Amino acid sequence: MSFSELGLYSSLVRGAQALGYTEPTPIQARAIPAVLSGRDLVASAQTGTGKTAAFALPVLNRLGPHRNTGPRVLVLEPTRELAVQVDDSFQKLGRFTDFKSVVLHGGVTLGPQRNALRAGVDVIIATTGRLREFLDGTLINPDTIEVLVLDEVDRMLDMGFIDDVKAIVKLCPPKRQTLLFSATLPAKLEEVAKFALNDPQRIEIAREKPVTASVNHVIHPVTENQKLDLLHALLGRDDFKSVIVFTRTRKGADRVAHQLRLDNHACAVIHAERSQGQRVEALDKFKTGRVGVLVATDIAARGIDVAGVSHVINFDVPLHAEDYVHRIGRTGRAAATGDAVTLVTPQEANEIVAIEKLIGQPIPVVPVEGFAYEGGAAPRIDPANPLANSPKRPGHQQSFGKGGKQKGDSGSNQDKTYKGKAFGGGNPKWHSKGKPGAHWRTRQGR
Numbered sequence: 001m002s003f004s005e006l007g008l009y010s011s012l013v014r015g016a017q018a019l020g021y022t023e024p025t026p027i028q029a030r031a032i033p034a035v036l037s038g039r040d041l042v043a044s045a046q047t048g049t050g051k052t053a054a055f056a057l058p059v060l061n062r063l064g065p066h067r068n069t070g071p072r073v074l075v076l077e078p079t080r081e082l083a084v085q086v087d088d089s090f091q092k093l094g095r096f097t098d099f100k101s102v103v104l105h106g107g108v109t110l111g112p113q114r115n116a117l118r119a120g121v122d123v124i125i126a127t128t129g130r131l132r133e134f135l136d137g138t139l140i141n142p143d144t145i146e147v148l149v150l151d152e153v154d155r156m157l158d159m160g161f162i163d164d165v166k167a168i169v170k171l172c173p174p175k176r177q178t179l180l181f182s183a184t185l186p187a188k189l190e191e192v193a194k195f196a197l198n199d200p201q202r203i204e205i206a207r208e209k210p211v212t213a214s215v216n217h218v219i220h221p222v223t224e225n226q227k228l229d230l231l232h233a234l235l236g237r238d239d240f241k242s243v244i245v246f247t248r249t250r251k252g253a254d255r256v257a258h259q260l261r262l263d264n265h266a267c268a269v270i271h272a273e274r275s276q277g278q279r280v281e282a283l284d285k286f287k288t289g290r291v292g293v294l295v296a297t298d299i300a301a302r303g304i305d306v307a308g309v310s311h312v313i314n315f316d317v318p319l320h321a322e323d324y325v326h327r328i329g330r331t332g333r334a335a336a337t338g339d340a341v342t343l344v345t346p347q348e349a350n351e352i353v354a355i356e357k358l359i360g361q362p363i364p365v366v367p368v369e370g371f372a373y374e375g376g377a378a379p380r381i382d383p384a385n386p387l388a389n390s391p392k393r394p395g396h397q398q399s400f401g402k403g404g405k406q407k408g409d410s411g412s413n414q415d416k417t418y419k420g421k422a423f424g425g426g427n428p429k430w431h432s433k434g435k436p437g438a439h440w441r442t443r444q445g446r
């Protein structure tokens with residue numbers, strides 16, 4: 001199927017082609033005709049599947065020529081980065097049309113956003129907080145909204161934006177088209193759908209397989225004490241070129257970035273406590289390859305669309321299984337391949353079960369070859385007994401979830417290779433430090 005068969009204006013087909021899109025992705029092939037029909041829609045699609053164009057193209061199609069009659073499309077996004085990213089997609093896809101858009105998000109002055117609204121826009125792409133500020137004033141008249149897009153709704157729910165979303169929905173005219181997109185479909189999402197949508201069509205692509213097949217998953221067992229050492233060792237490998245390291249907390253992100261810098265890894269940090277300028281700069285450094293490592297928290301990572309991310313490293317197991325899907329959606333995008341590496345301590349083992357259930361596949365537990373594990377062996381990852389921390393049996397390769405545990409072939413763990421490659425002696429700096437874990441503990445005074 002080609003874009004021209006979907007019923008879009010030729011200017012939009014050209015916009016998609018100019019981006020190198022030769023054919024619609026599955027979510028686009030199903031969602032574009034649905035949106036063009038005018039019906040409300042609930043669509044779930046894993047991140048990185050082309051979900052943005054799945055709503056941007058038909059929504060731009062609906063706009064037709066630019067008439068400057070007030071905002072006709074309102075897109076709500078959970079984070080600033082995602083809002084900017086989605087606007088970028090609108091701009092690129094609609095480059096052969098004359099629509100006007102504005103991004104409204106916090107963390108920056110109101111002036112330029114006010115000016116853009118005064119000049120007239122067709123599309124508003126906004127985060128909820130800043131939008132509500134504007135809605136309290138007179139610059140936006142929500143009565144002209146024809147299409148409301150609620151994007152990444154699962155994330156908005158996680159972030160506690162449900163009341164804001166409801167308040168904004170209430171201000172929009174009842175006669176409108178509403179499109180709800182979400183990477184996952186938590187039960188609470190139905191509440192939003194009932195509240196905001198009218199007899200929606202449902203497209204559920206993510207449910208069958210919530211992660212792209214192009215991502216390889218692996219768990220590296222490690223103790224809490226050695227997590228930073230293992231991260232450092234992994235980043236020293238040749239194939240770890242463009243890496244996003246996820247932590248659960250902002251403090252954790254700062255701590256990891258600080259340590260990586262001490263270890264001479266050029267990295268940038270992105271989390272919600274950083275200013276908008278710092279966030280943009282960090283993302284830019286990573287996108288342009290000036291730093292090879294981006295340390296990020298879950299919230300800030302939404303909207304990061306960087307081509308060629310070779311690895312996502314979960315420094316901490318994500319709190320919610322859904323976050324795993326979002327995190328690893330940063331790599332293996334649009335059918336490129338990528339690796340999702342999760343560092344798991346015995347205490348975090350239980351949390352892996354929910355992730356394996358969600359992604360529908362067991363994740364192999366593979367000790368990192370050549371890494372000097374404390375006690376001579378990788379810790380055992382046992383979901384049934386999270387406090388167990390006995391050294392692994394030599395030759396034992398674990399996996400749990402569907403199909404139970406899998407045994408590796410014979411030989412010592414330390415002889416095994418990771419993805420068929422030897423560790424290459426690891427980072428010489430790391431090995432020269434002698435006792436495993438020592439450098440982190442001494443620097444941090446632990």
Ligand code: AMP
Pocket residue numbers: 019020021022023024025028046047048049050051052053305333334
């Ligand atoms: P999204 O899921 O919207 O964040 O898109 C993920 C990535 O896929 C982005 O880099 C898009 O530019 C790219 N993409 C979207 N649609 C297509 C398509 N039809 N063909 C190739 N790449 C696409």
